[in-house]
Amino acid sequence: MNRIDKKEAKHLLKQMMQIRQFEDAIMDLMARNIAEGGSHLYAGEEACAVGAMAAIRPDDYITSTHRGHGHAIAKGGSLPELMAEILGKETGVCKGKGGSLHLADVSKGNLGANGIVGGSIGIAAGAGLSIQLRGTDQIVLCFFGDGATNTGLFHESLNMAGKWKLPVVFICENNLYGMSVSVERACAIKDLTKKAVPYNMPAECCNGMDVLAVKDMVTKYAAKARTGEGPALIVCDTYRYYGHSRSDPRVYRTKEEEKSWRDRDCIITFGRKMQEQNILTEKEVTDLEKEVTAELEAAIDFAIKSPDPKPEELYKDVYFESPSS
Amino acid sequence: MREITYRQALNEALSEEMERDQRVFLMGEDIAVYGGAYGVTLNLMQKFGEERVRDTAISEAAIIGAGLGAAITGMRPVVEIMYIDFMGICLEQIGNQVAKIRYMFGGKTTVPLVIRTEGGAGRTLGAHHSQSLESWFLHVPGLKVVMPATPADAKGLLKSAIREDNPILFIEHKMLYNVKGPVPEGEYLLPIGKAEVKRPGKDATVIAYSRMLYFALEAAKRLAEEGIEVEVIDPRTLLPLDMETISESVRKTHRAIIVEEGTKTGGTGAEIGMQIIENCFDYLDAPVLRIAGADVPMPKSAVLEKLAIPDAERIYREIKTLVS
Incomplete structure (x- = not known):
């Protein structure tokens, strides 16, 4: 494993850079009060979404979380449309009605971020059931955080998926904290893979700071899900660089801990590794960075210049208007 | 016109719609082998198989969540929550997810999901099996709430509900299942939202x-x-x-x-x-x-x-x- 070509290396690195710069840009836009409301940023966790998405097909589904920008980008979302959505603009992927917490694009298989922790895990099971009933060979990646593993719906849904052998790969992005409460303080067990045991599915831990490790792990269990062997739980150990949200002073963790994770930064380590293995040159890496910066500038410009939704949009889309038959 | 019970009318509606559309499937607690706590889904498993008439674990939140996931990916689920009193367990999924997804996604998806349940007093079952909680759901834009009284309305409205591309909470009454009335045979549709x-x-x-x-x-x-x-x-x-x-x-x-x-x-x-x-x-x-x-x-x-x-x-x- 871990042998990749230049094209793939560039793709993975670029997507991680896109997510990082996207999140950094939102932090900046929030500081300047251009982005109103809250936003839960994915910076630090990029290897999870990018590695996982590199292991699946475009017609596969994902469900995402309140920290969902990275998933939306890695699942093929358009940077301008996603940025516009976060600013609540008419041109946003959800027409400015969803926002950061509800980024979704069903046409691209993204069944949505979610404002409720654990709220989308049942949806993932249902998408898996739909695949099974329709007899296609799609799969579902169901993302959630460590905090969600303590919710009832997590357990109900894993039981359902385990019992019916649904083609769902459950991916727990364990960033160590549910808002401020650490896994150790919240969970009766520390090893989250054990939460799959009663549901008769395999579970493995993986280095969520290593995009190739994530990709390999998801590839392994995606293949099983696709061939009818049923679901699995993957726990990716990772870290969010920013706080839970914009107002988080991060009193529950130390600067030393933050630094120790930044030292393992997924973009820096992957870029370095690709150069060491002579897959990418230093120039290629810096060029990629510049390319992404230009894309982000264009996306931000598009979002800021986009119009707000028209007042008549308020009552649109509550219901589908003409019944199907 | 022939007379059948409210229960039979509902059963007939489910059966006809399952025959008509392969995407329709049923899921809930004790609905398959047992035929439903009040017998509404009796014999449907025998007729359509265990794939399309599914007994679930006692997991109300996952029943709703999975119904939603299936509905936005090409199926037309009809899920059953045995008693409306159990709604508290799945209210998050109905109120936050089922009813809001279309709007939150900018109208880019539809949610053809029917949630069947029953409520009401009359069997001296006490406070956890006798409530009429429909008013909770009037406060949830994006949802439609249907409550048929007669056998004919039960059939016509359930068939229409299954064909709707909006999520519908379909509330039956436990004291009406044995009520008999004239019900048209075969295709019979009534408009949702019409008194x-x-x-x-x-x-x-x-x-x-x-x-x-x-x-x-x-x-x-x-x-x-x-x-x-x-x-x-x-x-x-x-x-x-x-x-x-x-x-x-x-x-x-x-x-x-x-x-x-x-x-x-x-x-x-x-x-x-x-x-x-x-x-x-x-x-x-x-x-x-x-x-x-x-x-x-x-x-x-x-x-x-x-x-x-x-x-x-x-x-x-x-x-x-x-x-x-």
């Missing part, structure tokens, strides 16, 4: 739905013997509410009475009554009257349970006082 005048009259408008419709009709019959002609309207769908039919009637009769089984405070009557005031204030000759359940948890005792919900006698008396 029906169940008995014409000129002296007052009584709005009653689900089991209360029967009590209201009984009261209306007694009042007619005394020369008071009340018009009885069954909204059938509570969300969206057919205020056109209701307003038209109230403007004609100048009096409005809402009968509901649920507890009075913050109930369906509060909403319908306020809409009547907003729409028909100048036409009213008397205050809008609410006849509703007592504001108490449903007691077990048969004597107390009977007192906790309106009956035909009480409806008769209260209307007579209002009209006289």
